Amino acid sequence: MSDKLALDVQNLSVSFPMRGRGADGRRRALLAVDNVNFSIARGKTLGIVGESGSGKTTAAMAVARLVPKLAGNITIDGIDFGTLDNEALRQARQRIQIIFQDPYSSLNPRLRAGEIVREPLVYAGETSRAEQDRIIDELFEAVGLRPEQKALFPHQFSGGQRQRIGIARALSTRPSLIICDEPVSALDVAVQAQILNLLKSLQGQFGLTYLFISHDLGVVQHMCDDIAVMYMGQFMEYADRKSFFAAPRHPYSQALLDAVPTIDIGAQPAGGKLVDGEIPDLTLPQTGCRFASRCPHARDVCNGGVPQLQDWPGSTGHRLACHLTGTFATS
Structure with missing residues (x-):
């Protein structure tokens, strides 16, 4: 893997077992991702687009090892994620974070906003309480939230503000790679533009690399440097943004x-x-x-x-x- 790559995925396949057996007597399985390859240079954004059920989110979750892969190699910052044991994976996961699609269900309703952002820092176990407070203050400012809002619960925020909390949480461990899984699809159109511009700004500020999952080609055109079109678990087309939108x-x-x-x-x-x-x-x-x-x-x-x-x-x-x-x- 080149040291210029934040992520390199080779021959990734993901299969889910299903009930029943096929005509040959074997247990049935759904091959959701079938032998895909992609990479992202540091500081760049790759968008994976396709209809619902195309396998794009499954591929992204396999990169984060949130779903098991059937085959393939996943390398993040030069580290082979597929071979890590539980303790090594716990440490390495600081390098990769996720911004989820639904800002309503992705936040713990029983925690205050500041504690939600603190959670990954506690899990990493490498900072003092005072240092955690400093990081939380810095991130609230970075995502456009006020300091006093740290004491509020998720239900006291709007949808866009909740997604800002989710973004701050994703930034807390200083990751190099962030998976953005349909990060604006659940938001109002006016708020979508604000969140997308925030993500672009944070990418420059923190040197982030994005794996961006979306079904919205307008969003992808605004956010992504390269585009992979996925259908039924396989890539149909792979190109840079300019080439793709000029002539798909x-x-x-x-x-x-x-x-x-x-x-x-x-x-x-x-x-x-x-x-x-x-x-x-x-x-x-x-x-x-x-x-x-x-x-x-x-x-x-x-x-x-x-x-x-x-x-x-x-x-x-x-x-x-x-x-x-x-x-x-x-x-």
Whole structure:
């Protein structure tokens, strides 16, 4: 792993056991993440986008070792997270924190705001009470909360303020990597912009690296340096922000963008159903492209093997997993 990378993930797969057995007598399992690879340079943001159920949050939780992986290597700041025992993992987890989607349920309602931010510091066990107080004061100021608000309970805050508490908690151990799991999707639109701008500001202030999970392409365009499009546990496209939004190459990426509502009167209606077609059953072995059943360009070859990410002809770093790379027109 290059010392310029905060996170390097290779061949990550995650499987969840299910009730019952298949036709072959084996226990059924759902392959939620299937052999994905990604990395994030220090101080940068990678966005993973896709529909609900695409596996993006599962992949992120596997990085934090909150769900067990079936296979793969996860390296954070040069440390192989997959081989750590419980004590080593407890120490190493200070390097990675999570900002959760729901600011209402992610905070302990019985703790005051200051104590919520203190919890990770107590768990780390490396600072005195006085030092913890100093860090808490510093973080409340950094996220735009007043000192006297430390004594309030979560129900006394607005949704945006609760998410600011969650952000302060995530910053408390001075992590290098923060997983942002749909951090604004539960907030009002006006508040979303404030939280996104705060996250951008804190990234520069603290030198943070973000793994940003979202279904909102507008949010991703504002926040992310690179974008990975995920469908049914696999990456369909991987590109830098400028290349992706200038010319999305994969049919699924195009469908995601076409589904975004527009106020352009002359544009085609958008914001409805994404694409028609049958969604594959991930409890069964997959022999072809997982998007083939919904793809308007699908041909027989698409069912003959799983496509691998490869560079789009004439580009460097803009990759897509498609058997028909370069053979269909893009918009």
